[in-house]
Amino acid sequence: MKVKKAVIPAAGLGTRMLPATKTVPKEMLPLVDKPVLQYIIEEAVESGIEDILIVTNRAKSAMDDYFDYFPELEHRLYLTGREQQARELKAVADMANFFYVRQRETRGLGHAIARARRFIGDEPFAVLLGDDIMMSDVPVLKQLIDAAEKYNCPCVGGQYVSDEAVTAYSSTKLRKLEDRIYDVLDINEKPTPEEKLSNFAVMGRYVLTPDIFDILDATPPGRNGEIQLTDGLNTLCHARRMIAVDYDARRYDTGNLRGFLEATIDFALKNAETGEWLRDFLKEKARTL
Ligand code: UTP
Numbered sequence: 001m002k003v004k005k006a007v008i009p010a011a012g013l014g015t016r017m018l019p020a021t022k023t024v025p026k027e028m029l030p031l032v033d034k035p036v037l038q039y040i041i042e043e044a045v046e047s048g049i050e051d052i053l054i055v056t057n058r059a060k061s062a063m064d065d066y067f068d069y070f071p072e073l074e075h076r077l078y079l080t081g082r083e084q085q086a087r088e089l090k091a092v093a094d095m096a097n098f099f100y101v102r103q104r105e106t107r108g109l110g111h112a113i114a115r116a117r118r119f120i121g122d123e124p125f126a127v128l129l130g131d132d133i134m135m136s137d138v139p140v141l142k143q144l145i146d147a148a149e150k151y152n153c154p155c156v157g158g159q160y161v162s163d164e165a166v167t168a169y170s171s172t173k174l175r176k177l178e179d180r181i182y183d184v185l186d187i188n189e190k191p192t193p194e195e196k197l198s199n200f201a202v203m204g205r206y207v208l209t210p211d212i213f214d215i216l217d218a219t220p221p222g223r224n225g226e227i228q229l230t231d232g233l234n235t236l237c238h239a240r241r242m243i244a245v246d247y248d249a250r251r252y253d254t255g256n257l258r259g260f261l262e263a264t265i266d267f268a269l270k271n272a273e274t275g276e277w278l279r280d281f282l283k284e285k286a287r288t289l
Contacts, residue, residue, distance in 0.1 A: 001124050001152050003145045003207055006049040008040060009112035010130030011057040011103035016256045025060040026255055027130040032267045032274065036254050037063060038092065040128050045095050047141035049126060053099045053119045055112045067098045108226025113208075114216040124148065124209050132204030133263050135270075136249030140205050143247050147181050148207040153241040156184065156233060157205035159251065160198075167191060169201035170230045172244060180246040184237045189223050189230035202230070202244065203251060212236055 014021035020029065027037040037054075044052060056063055069090060077086035099119055103112045113127060126141055134140040140157060148155035161169065171191045174182035186197055206229075215232045222228040236242055252263035265282075268274045 001149050003047075003124050003126055003148065004049060005051045005053070005120060005123055006044045006126040006128060006141075007053045007055065007113060007116040007120070008037070008044075008128050008130050009055045009103075009109055010037065010060065010063060011055045011106060011112050012109075012130075012255075013106055014131075014255065017260070023059070025056075025062055027060075028062050028066065029254070029260065031133065031254065031260075031263055032271050035066060036133060037066070037130060039133050040130065041067075041095060043134060043139045043141055044126065044128055046139045047126070047145055049096060049141070051097045051099065051119075053101060053116050054130075055103050055115050056100055057103055057106065064098070064100050067093050067095075069093050108221070108224070108228055110216045110219055110227035110229040110232050113229060114213060114227070117210075117213045120210055120213075122210055124154075124207060127206040127208060129204045131253060131255035133252045133254050134204070134247070134249040135252070135266060136247070138248065140247045140249045140251075141207075143249075144205055144207045144245050147243060147245045151177075151181075151241065151243050153243060154209050154212070154236060155207045155243045155245055156187075156202045157245050157247045158200055158202040159246055161201045161203075163193065163196075163199065166196055166199050166201050167193065169203055171195070171197040172200045172202060173197040174200055174244060177243065180248070182244045182246070184233075184242045184244050187230055187234045187237060189228045200244065200246070202233070203253075205247065206233075208236075211240070215239075 010027045014026035017026050028035045054063055074086040101115045103115050144155045144157050170187055170189050172184055173186035176182055215235045219227055219232045222231045253259035254263050268278045
């Protein structure tokens with residue numbers, strides 16, 4: 001199995017980040033010096049992805065503008081001696097081949113992924129959620145692709161989370177295969193404490209096979225009246241082998257305010273330009289709090 005295509009569902013309404021996200025897509029909010037979406041695309045490219053389909057909606061055209069050239073701006077930067085910056089801006093548009101499709105109705109993550117059928121054709125593909133950012137040594141998607149290739153089957157990424165968090169995500173019944181890799185036996189969306197299968201929640205990264213499309217088309221609306229990817233994954237793992245990787249990373253949900261602030265601070269601390277300054281600033285702040 002070779003994974004060269006990725007789908008980034010980014011057509012959600014971002015209601016947890018209002019009012020900031022009323023006109024700015026949450027995927028375009030700046031995390032230190034780059035939009036959230038650029039981190040996700042960099043992870044995909046570092047994992048070997050060449051073609052990227054972004055699922056958007058009518059309020060999110062800022063995303064396709066960002067991954068395009070901007071000749072007037074580049075020209076101005078050249079004229080004012082900022083050639084390096086101009087080259088960097090252009091390189092963003094050249095990172096991968098970008099494609100876009102609109103999800104015309106906001107009917108859930110499963111429905112958003114189903115929009116990718118024509119683009120994917122008959123290949124395995126990756127899915128990266130547009131607001132989940134990872135900090136890791138080995139790109140998280142690469143960790144999943146390596147496992148999917150080894151076992152030649154679809155693979156979901158996740159981590160063990162608290163009792164409280166598992167009810168907000170999904171829970172999974174697993175059987176251990178090797179360190180950090182499991183067979184998935186069952187999976188459910190936003191379980192109540194009684195429905196919980198384990199504390200392993202699937203979050204943010206997936207390697208899927210095209211048989212998911214027929215499954216998603218036949219999946220009825222689930223929690224919140226939305227077509228849930230989790231329900232489709234549950235059907236898939238009963239129809240064929242599906243594995244899970246407990247990825248080695250710090251994950252940030254930038255789609256909620258706390259996750260966004262945590263990511264901003266951690267990435268700013270790692271940034272060459274801001275790291276040292278922010279460390280001193282935080283120490284000073286902590287002294288006076
Ligand atoms: P989320 O639930 O995190 O995103 O969906 P949301 O719906 O934008 O968030 P809130 O709850 O209103 O704040 C997970 C991912 O699925 C995408 C989102 O863009 C996000 O990347 N999604 C969700 C779609 O593309 N389409 C949908 O209909 C729903």
